[in-house]
Amino acid sequence: MxxxxxxxxxxxxxxxxxxxxxxxxxxxxxxxxxxxELSPLSSYTHHSEISGCIIYTDSAIYDLPGKIKSIKELGADCKVTPYIYITAFSYSTRVSAVSCYTPIESEASSDCTTYNLIGDSNVLPSRP
Structure with missing residues (x-):
């Protein structure tokens, strides 16, 4: 037992x-x-802070200040949505941006606006 x-x-x-x-x-x-991060935006890295905008990019971008200026001309306001995630391609003049109230990776839901510049004649495509 x-x-x-x-x-x-x-x-x-x-x-x-x-x-x-x-x-x-x-x-x-x-x-x-x-x-x-499982988000497609997890590949973005903090690039800089320009005129109140906190810039994240997914690659090296030619003429970043010019692209930010163009995005601001479309109505992006860094006082309202300071977090800007920018995508640009070396073979194109197309620029896409997502401008958000809070960082996308934060726990809080973020109000975001998208901007697309297609064929901006003032910005030459970058070359690899």
Missing amino acids: QHKKRVKLKSLYYYMMVILALIVILWVTYLVFKNK
Whole structure:
């Protein structure tokens, strides 16, 4: 009887340790992936702050101040939506921007406006 009781206790101890290990593994996995951005905007990096605008870009952009000026001319107001995420392509004069009230990666939902400049004759495409 004593032997069966010991085996049961060892078995119970073993299962409790396995469950505890699984909980720890799941918790660590959660913490690791919680901070990973799944958003397409996760590739944007902080570039600079220009005239109250906090600029994020996804690549090196030719004539960034000129592109910001063009976006502001479309109605972007850095006092209202200071976080600007800019995309430009080396083979095109097209510029896209998302201007937001709060950073996109923040927990709070963000009010955003999109801007698209297509064929801006004042801005030459950059070359690689």
